[in-house]
Amino acid sequence: MTASTTRRTTAARSRIAAVGTIAVAGALLLTGCGDQTGSKDAGGDSTSKSTAPLADKLPQAIRDKGVIKVGSDIAYAPVEFKDESGKTVGIDPDLADAMGKQLGVKFEFENGTFDTLLGGLRSDRYDIAMSAMTDTKDRQEGVDSATGKKVGEGVDFVDYFTAGVSIYTNKGDDQGIKTWADLCGKKLVVQRGTVSHDLAKAEAKKCPTGKTIAIEAFDNDQQAQTRLRAGGADAGSSDFPVAAYAVKTSGGGNDFQIVGEQVEAAPYGIAVAKDDTQLRDALQTALDAIIENGEYQKVMDKWGVAEGAIDKAVVNGGK
Template identity: 80%
Template sequence: MTASTTRRPFTARTRTSRLTAVGAIAVAGALMLTGCGDQTEGAKQKEKGDATSAAPLAAKLPQAIRDKGEIKVGSDIAYAPVEFKDASGKVVGIDPDIADALGKQLGVKFVFENGTFDTLLTGLRSKRYDMAMSAMTDTKDRQNGVDSETGKKVGEGVDFVDYFTAGVSIYTKKGDDKGIRTWADLCGKKLVVQRGTVSEDLAKAETAKCVKAKKGKITIEAFDNDQQAQTRLRAGGADAGSSDFPVAAYAVKTSGGGKDFQIVGEQVEAAPYGIAVAKNSAQLRDALQAALDAIIKNGEYEKIISKWGVQAGAVTEAKINGGS
């Protein structure tokens, strides 16, 4: 109700007419106040429901998340083009774009919170995040909460909703590949990687083979994020680097205007990226799967993948725990 609400005038010629008019105004006023009250309550309901009014899959989410209106996402935001900050500090990339599209289906906002990659699952288990989305490869070890290096149980494990497929690549300084074409060529050389990634796991497995073949171990230097690894290689502190193919390809394309790095050999170990959720969050997991299937079907997913030039990694359906 606003100050410009129309007020109808009256003329009090007799006491009866005045009393009748006053009574009429009192009734009208009560009705108007009731109307304003309804509008206020309606506005509150509308404000609360705005996020879900156009969201066809909102009802699939847990009520607690619907009430909050947001999903907290743990992510290592230094892994271009999957997730990174642009010049203005805004979080951008493949994952944020997909998350925005999922949010339209579910009626909530996906809020990305930065963390180092090897702490994301711990943060998920401690309920710091509702999910983790960070170019994380879906593996049986992660599903079962097993340390891939020691084989020991380290946690409850997580479920994955798979949304992309990527392999692992090796890259070197441009014009200085050190004769590296395959993982076996890394024997006796120094490799930079991001800590806790499949690249690090592959390097450790390969160096064991190198030692067995008496070719010299791979010296592995692991960093908190991939940008640090790239900086090390760029400065000549290593012979090669390794990361997921989309990340390596993006670094080759953009670093130094395309003059810093080159990819050598073929990508290996192609596997799905998955959105990780806690084992006890089956309703959230299933809601994310339904939303991903919806954006694949309506074409929004294809637009995002094409925007970032990574069509080769597109999936045709959302699978749960499809990694091996």
């Protein structure tokens, strides 16, 4: 999701900073769906409650359950997606597994469309939302980025990664697109509710009369990619790691290309309800612990995204 230095939020922000080339282990398929059918996957085995070093940091109710329910759009490779066996894999599940070992719980991922995750958090369907979600002031304050109106009490974020937004086109057919301004008069496909979507709407308002951006938004990024691949659009936009992964894997690397530079570098955050401060602080402590013990860096290196790594967990660092 890029073009100079502009970005999944209001007048433009993302679901990603210049992240290095995505290194993929094996031929992982871009599968999974963005519905809310309750598809579940634990974030891996974790240390027992009795031996986990940070178990006492968690709210008692979660310690008793031994599970943190995670709302996630599990169709956003390589951040979270289903592998060929149907297991939830990616950057977020690996980080959740590492934090779970510190906290003595399992992180259980439940599939949902991206733009419904915060609603699911508000209704207590999930304990947290972890889905390449950009930490923004609007989300912190419960403001609809499209209308500027208050729609809820907002959430707190524990920031764990940095990323920007990229534009991609069919390979060998860049349509002359290098920047977001070049999208005027073009058709763009995006995932609904993302920074790419917000950025496209903001850019469309700047276009000359009669030459706006035709935006088609989908439930998940894979649907947008399918439309572009079939020739139904001129370009697509998503967070840089996702765009780079699609460029590397789709059609054996023959379908897409990234054009221009990524923009709107901003932090990804784990979303937690405003009144759930104990859980928020436990997650921050666990994230700092895996940064300190090296497990965090192992995940970054595994997925080839070390340039988006952070060195300290921050709460509500988004602008």
